[in-house]
Amino acid sequence: MKEQIKAAIEQAKTIIIHRHERPDPDALGSQYGLRDVLRNRFPEKEILAVGGVAESLRFMGDPDHLKEAHYEGALVIVLDTANKDRIDLKSAFEGERIVKIDHHPDEDPYAELQVVDTSVSSTSELLVHLLNEWGYTLTKAAALQFYAGIVGDTGRFQFRSTTRKTFEVAAQLLDHGIDTDWLYRNMYETELASLHLQGYVLQHIELTPEGVGYVIMTQELLKQFGATPEQASLLVNSFSGLKGMKCWALFLETPEEVRVRIRSKGPVINGVAKEFDGGGHPMASGATIERIDQAKDVVKRLNEVASAYSFE
Numbered sequence: 001m002k003e004q005i006k007a008a009i010e011q012a013k014t015i016i017i018h019r020h021e022r023p024d025p026d027a028l029g030s031q032y033g034l035r036d037v038l039r040n041r042f043p044e045k046e047i048l049a050v051g052g053v054a055e056s057l058r059f060m061g062d063p064d065h066l067k068e069a070h071y072e073g074a075l076v077i078v079l080d081t082a083n084k085d086r087i088d089l090k091s092a093f094e095g096e097r098i099v100k101i102d103h104h105p106d107e108d109p110y111a112e113l114q115v116v117d118t119s120v121s122s123t124s125e126l127l128v129h130l131l132n133e134w135g136y137t138l139t140k141a142a143a144l145q146f147y148a149g150i151v152g153d154t155g156r157f158q159f160r161s162t163t164r165k166t167f168e169v170a171a172q173l174l175d176h177g178i179d180t181d182w183l184y185r186n187m188y189e190t191e192l193a194s195l196h197l198q199g200y201v202l203q204h205i206e207l208t209p210e211g212v213g214y215v216i217m218t219q220e221l222l223k224q225f226g227a228t229p230e231q232a233s234l235l236v237n238s239f240s241g242l243k244g245m246k247c248w249a250l251f252l253e254t255p256e257e258v259r260v261r262i263r264s265k266g267p268v269i270n271g272v273a274k275e276f277d278g279g280g281h282p283m284a285s286g287a288t289i290e291r292i293d294q295a296k297d298v299v300k301r302l303n304e305v306a307s308a309y310s311f312e
C-alpha cells in the first residue's frame, strides 16, 4: 500500500492535502510539512494544503485558497483524520483518488489507499517514517512542522505514545537546525486573560473522597473572564496532576447546554460519557447535560467508576 501511495503521488499532477476540522499542531504540521516536502521534490506539480485556520496556530503557516484547488484528476491526501465527518472541507471527495494517512484507530476506511498505524505518536511522525522509506528529502521548514506535530500530540514527549522511534524521528528533525525555542514560545505562550481563567479553575477544583475532581464554569463566569467555552475547555488538562485524583470533569455552561469534558488516569470513563449523551476514548471523553444542576449526577457516576478502580 505504501508503494502504491508513492506511485500515486508520482503520477499525480495536482495533489491536494486535507486534514481534520479545528486543526491541532499535528493536523497542521503534518499537512504543511508534507506540502513543503512535495513542493521541494516535485516543483512542476501543483501541491496545495486546504482547510480553515485556527487563529492560535497562525504561526504555523497559512492554507492555500480553496478556489485555486482544481480537484478534477487530483490526488487528495487526508491526514490525521479517522472519520469522513471530521475531514475539513468535504471537497476532499471531489478528487480522482483519495489517500488516508493517520494514526487513529481505523473506524472509517473512507479512502482508496491508506496507511493507518496506531503505534506511532502522531501523523507527523508517521509521515517522517514514510518519507524516509520513499527516499524523499526533508526540508528544514518541513522538519519544523513535523516537530511541532509530534510535540503537540505527545504533550512534549510525555504521553505513552512516545516511543524510541519517536525520539529517533525527533533527532532526525533536530539535525535540520530547527528553532525549538521559537516553536515552544509560539505553542505555549498564554494570554493574560486565559491565565486568570486558569487561576480560577485551579482555585475551584473540588475533589471527592472517591478520587473524582471537577470544576463547574457557568456562563456568567466565562463572560466575566471573556473566554469562549472552546478556550475554557482546553483547561481540562490544567489540573491533571492533582494528587489523589483518578478521573475528572470540567463542566462548561453555554446558552444551549452544559458541555462536559471528562478525563481519566485509570478508570474507563467513556461508558459514563455515553450515559450522558456523549462518548469518546476510554481516558478522554465528552458528554452533554441540559442543566448545570445535573452535574452532580455525572459526578456521582464518576465516583462509582473511580471507587471500583485502584492504581497498581
Ligand SMILES: [Mn+2]
Pocket (backbone or CB within 6 Å): 026, 027, 080, 103, 122, 123, 153
Ligand atoms: Mn494526530
